[in-house]
Amino acid sequence: MKRRRNKHSAVVLLVWGLNAAGIFALLLIFMIYWLKQPALAASQAGPSSTAYPASTSIPTRYNLPTVTPNPRSTEIVVKSPTPFVLANLKPGVIGYSISGRPIEVYSFGQGEKRRMIVAGIHGGYEWNTIALADQLMAYINQHPETIPPDVTLYVLRDLNPDGDARDHGVDGRVNDHGVDLNRNFPVNWTATWDRDGCFDLAPTTSGTGPGSEPETRLLMNFLALHKIEALISYHSAALGIFPGGTPWDESSVRLAKAIAKVSDYPYPPIETGCVYNGTLADYAVSRGAAAVDLELSDHEHTDFRVNLKVLNVLLNFQK
Ligand SMILES: [Zn+2]
Numbered sequence: 001m002k003r004r005r006n007k008h009s010a011v012v013l014l015v016w017g018l019n020a021a022g023i024f025a026l027l028l029i030f031m032i033y034w035l036k037q038p039a040l041a042a043s044q045a046g047p048s049s050t051a052y053p054a055s056t057s058i059p060t061r062y063n064l065p066t067v068t069p070n071p072r073s074t075e076i077v078v079k080s081p082t083p084f085v086l087a088n089l090k091p092g093v094i095g096y097s098i099s100g101r102p103i104e105v106y107s108f109g110q111g112e113k114r115r116m117i118v119a120g121i122h123g124g125y126e127w128n129t130i131a132l133a134d135q136l137m138a139y140i141n142q143h144p145e146t147i148p149p150d151v152t153l154y155v156l157r158d159l160n161p162d163g164d165a166r167d168h169g170v171d172g173r174v175n176d177h178g179v180d181l182n183r184n185f186p187v188n189w190t191a192t193w194d195r196d197g198c199f200d201l202a203p204t205t206s207g208t209g210p211g212s213e214p215e216t217r218l219l220m221n222f223l224a225l226h227k228i229e230a231l232i233s234y235h236s237a238a239l240g241i242f243p244g245g246t247p248w249d250e251s252s253v254r255l256a257k258a259i260a261k262v263s264d265y266p267y268p269p270i271e272t273g274c275v276y277n278g279t280l281a282d283y284a285v286s287r288g289a290a291a292v293d294l295e296l297s298d299h300e301h302t303d304f305r306v307n308l309k310v311l312n313v314l315l316n317f318q319k
Helices: 002-045 123-142 161-166 214-225 250-262 280-286 304-316
Strands: 092-096 102-108 113-118 151-156 228-236 241-243 290-296
Touching: 092 214, 102 123, 102 214, 113 304, 123 151, 123 161, 123 228, 123 290, 123 304, 151 214, 151 304, 214 280, 228 280, 228 304, 241 250, 250 290, 250 304, 280 290
Parallel strands: 113 151, 113 228, 228 290
Antiparallel strands: 092 102, 102 151, 241 290
């Protein structure tokens, strides 16, 4: 009996020993597998995962899909077609044109009285107004004392950058929806107009409704947020100085006369029989500003020296 018991306990010990060895072996296999995991993953994924694929170029264009291709559309970019760069001046971007170009406003001075210049509303057709705005800003940057202490001047150099990018000729007048922005403001807006005496060298519309265009609405928002006392909307060419308002607003007439005094720009302006509806100047008057449309002498020159005097009139105008 004693020997049998010993024999039995030896078998039990052997079984338990084998069990323990088996469990130990299993644990060892698991541990080795666990420790080798990252190395396995790396060797399976290949060399591309260890070095993040370097981008060869930063994307600068975004061509969005469209179901209704726009024959007037211009390549979508994220910069101005005619950049204005001064190292110490940074514009505020108030929004983007239809094709994604920034609408930039530069600000000079810190005064309470706010004045504004808007150029390029007719895009590339009147590119010289944009060039003039840039010249005036470069001058002010060199001569900051030009701005009286109680004045802030805002310069929106290019309200229609898509038109500016499309063509420096008649085809550059409208925005990318084919709209004449100076007929899109929500004052006396009309869907059609008599083209006799008006610009008729290329197809234009006044938009699908008052303020239908993003460029128009951006400037409307800006004027709602900034109480502007006096505004010049630059155009070309040759017809003179048009006060805003219907009938002409009294303070805008005073501004027009003050500008005529320091320049050769005709006032009263040359009447061609054209009726202007939905203009920026009319809208600015409705927002409480004295405002004029001012036409440069031609489509090539900026009349810089004359417009320095005009700038002085704008900055010192008392509404
Ligand atoms: Zn114009």
